[in-house]
Amino acid sequence: MTAEAPAHREEHLPLLDGLRDQYSVHLDKFDGPMDLLLHLIKKNELDICDISIAVITRQYLEFIKLMKVLNLEVAGDFLVMAATLLQIKSRQLLPLDTEDEPEAEEIDPREELVRRLLAYQQYKEAGMVIGARAMLGREVFARTATEPLLAAAQNVEGPLEVSLFELVDAFRALLQRIPAESFHDVAPGDSLSMADCINEILSLLQEQDTVQFDDLVSDEPTRERIIVTFLALLELCRLKLIRIFQGGGHGSIWFIPAVPADTPEVDAP
Amino acid sequence: MNPELSAILESLIFTAESALSTDRLCELLDEFDRDEIKSALSELVDYHQGRGGGFDLVEVAGGWQFRTRPVFHRFITRHIKTRAFKFSQSALETLAIIAYRQPVTRAEVEHLRGVDCGGVLKTLLEKHLVRILGKKDIPGRPLIYGTSKEFLEIFGLKDLKSLPTLREIQALDEQPSYERQEELQLEPEKSLPVESQLSL
């Protein structure tokens, strides 16, 4: 299968061939800047702990240039790494200020890069080892047939088995299905929703019997937070889920659940 | 008896979704003789009967299948009746609405889902995932629902604040186009007959 070639690719074929020979790699194969760096280090037979930043930086930048020539989108992650490499390189060119040395506690970016490369190499290999295992459904198979006996039997009292992601994903799928106006308060954006705030309060009340208004806003005492928290309390009060008290004239506002936590003795829906 | 052939036959019959006929087995294993296959099968029947394990190789409806011995069915039904309960999509959706929109009435849940939720709601109440928080102060005084302590326990949440928000899940979709390219499957694996390739 052939990837759709940009119209002007033909002109760059000689350049491309040269680079392909030089690196003998497939351009779409790199899983990010760390992968590319690791490849360049191996290609140059360098020791990760003792890389020549000048050589690696030059080759890395050439590679990015090539990606641009080929009209491959160069992701921001690749550019961030390019900046890091250039920073390390320029640092090495500067004479070391001896006066600064005793207090130079900051992390050496080169050391940091080496540490990341070593860690990355480990996980990349771990991924390959995991991927090479005999996999269920690929090399190894379990039984799939159901016995007639079992098809008839019902499970009635078993425990529940469900993941958090399934729950969120069900909600997300539902939102995609229904018209947006039904969900006025879930619109994306950074504003604090009253529903979230109500949830927070309800969850606090599951743990403790009384909650103080100040505790709710102390983490984030912004104007928005205070207003939304107050509206949420009013709503909960309106729903008769909580009762509010105030200590003295300008004392703290306290509230307690109006219904004890372990109620339900109610008519079925 | 060819021990390798016996093991191959076992693996094929074991993984098949329904009984495999002798004809089908011969067709699948064309490097072996039909007579060889037939005698291996009858030897396998004797072998499993003789070893007295939990299942036998039996010929049913013109095919071969491993079946548990009826004498053990009472143990198997113990498991079936009490095995883990898998959520239906409607139960999951209803639970999700209650979790994210609590306090909420049945009418509000039904408005969002567009279908009656009485049955699902009852199941959720019975499983103690959902609880009645009280009654809403509007005409008809409908019940209002919220999630329970058990809900938090099942999902391993410390509190309702720990529920991932939609925004957090949606944020996973925001990725540079470079990553998306990586996920394209450019060349299907030819060596395997692949039905549903799920490329990751």
Added chain:
Amino acid sequence: MNPELSAILESLIFTAESALSTDRLCELLDEFDRDEIKSALSELVDYHQGRGGGFDLVEVAGGWQFRTRPVFHRFITRHIKTRAFKFSQSALETLAIIAYRQPVTRAEVEHLRGVDCGGVLKTLLEKHLVRILGKKDIPGRPLIYGTSKEFLEIFGLKDLKSLPTLREIQALDEQPSYERQEELQLEPEKSLPVESQLSL
């Protein structure tokens, strides 16, 4: 060894849809001792391995399951389709980081890989290989991720401790990865993820 118990265990494990844990088996068979059950299980493992049939009893994801021997997959796939996920290098790297460093945030994974991982993470969540463990108690309360039971099941791991240690991996650096699992006789070209090629 109690032959009846062994046969009962076989029948239960054989009919279950997924691996049955020792705890679950003890709960179902409360007329037997836990020790008795445990020793019967390990004898059954040896027995099936010794008889060299089409399938073995294996311990995966903290449970017991009959699974075919990898060596027969070329016969089995003549009849049934493979349902395995195809893993890209990014998916495997991300999975490895999550497996070894869990609980881990998306930012930590991205720092290690040097790229955005939102898309890969979401796919892994959708395939149930990775799960949300909760939120980290640091500013911004980011979601934390870990591997799931399905991850262990799919890769045939007994538990997370059975993951190869990272030092082991380094020691085996020069060896092709498919040779690292000596108990499996896989055909290398099938066990390795196919690299996509950009035809020029």
